Amino acid sequence: MNHRSDAGFSYVEVLIAVVILLVGILAMLSGISGAVLQSRGQEQQLTARHIAASAMESIMSVKETDPNRLGWYAVGNVGSNPDVNGNPLGIFVVGRQPVLSNSGPDEVVGTADDTGPAIDGFEREIIITDQCDPERPSPNCAPPGTAPVRVRVVEVRVFFQVGLTERSEVLTTVLTDYSVTE
Numbered sequence: 001m002n003h004r005s006d007a008g009f010s011y012v013e014v015l016i017a018v019v020i021l022l023v024g025i026l027a028m029l030s031g032i033s034g035a036v037l038q039s040r041g042q043e044q045q046l047t048a049r050h051i052a053a054s055a056m057e058s059i060m061s062v063k064e065t066d067p068n069r070l071g072w073y074a075v076g077n078v079g080s081n082p083d084v085n086g087n088p089l090g091i092f093v094v095g096r097q098p099v100l101s102n103s104g105p106d107e108v109v110g111t112a113d114d115t116g117p118a119i120d121g122f123e124r125e126i127i128i129t130d131q132c133d134p135e136r137p138s139p140n141c142a143p144p145g146t147a148p149v150r151v152r153v154v155e156v157r158v159f160f161q162v163g164l165t166e167r168s169e170v171l172t173t174v175l176t177d178y179s180v181t182e
Contacts, residue, residue, distance in 0.1 A: 041162035044121070048158040048169035051099055051122060055156045056171050058109035059092070059126070063175055070108070072177040075152060076128050078112070092126045096159065099124045110156075127155045131174070150177045 062070045073081045076090025083089055091111045099122045104113025110126045130140045130149045137145025155172045 041167070044160045044162055045167065045169060047119075048122060048160050048167075049171075051119070051124060052156045052158045052169050052171040055110050055124060055126060055158075056154065056173065058103065059128075059154055059156075060173075060175065062091070062108055063177070070106075075154070075175060076130075077126065080128070080130075081149075090128070092128060096123045096125045098122075099158070121160055123159045125157045125159070127157070129153045129155075148177075151175070 059075060062074050063072055065071055065074075067073075070091070073083060073089040074091045075081070076088075077092050077094045078090050079088045079094070080090035081088060091106070091108065093110060093112055097110075098118035100114040100118055101116035102114065103109045104111060104115050106113055110124065129152065130138070131151040131153055132138065132141035133147070133151050134141070136147040136150060137143070138147050138149045139145070140149060152175050153172065154175055155170060158169045160167055160169075
């Protein structure tokens with residue numbers, strides 16, 4: 001029995017047309033939601049890049065600060081950069097930490113005294129690694145030397161979520177403590 005509508009189409013033909021139309025609508029909605037998610041991801045990435053750049057600026061400023069207050073030996077993770085008495089002088093916290101909105105009393109981002117509410121959805125990790133300078137070997141060289149460490153690699157990683165996927169923004173630089181003499 002072939003049922004036809006008043007327009008002359010069978011019910012099966014109408015159902016097939018509706019299914020094709022629904023598939024098209026679902027594909028369009030999927031594309032729109034993907035575009036919205038991508039846009040949100042780019043916004044998160046831009047915020048993460050700003051957080052990383054701010055931390056990197058703060059680290060560089062520590063190096064240039066009055067050596068009696070901070071200076072080169074403060075550029076390190078907590079527990080690193082021992083002074084002549086063996087006291088660690090590194091001030092940047094170790095591991096992934098929530099990004100707090102304000103630097104603390106030391107006015108340096110990424111240290112233990114940061115304050116304020118956490119920036120929702122972002123974590124920061126600062127990794128500072130001493131590097132060997134073959135021309136002036138330090139204790140971290142092979143073979144070890146006696147010169148002070150003058151080269152450090154600084155890496156700032158900011159982690160954030162886009163949908164269910166974790167992403168990260170990474171900034172890396174090399175800092176040196178060489179003075180220019182004439």
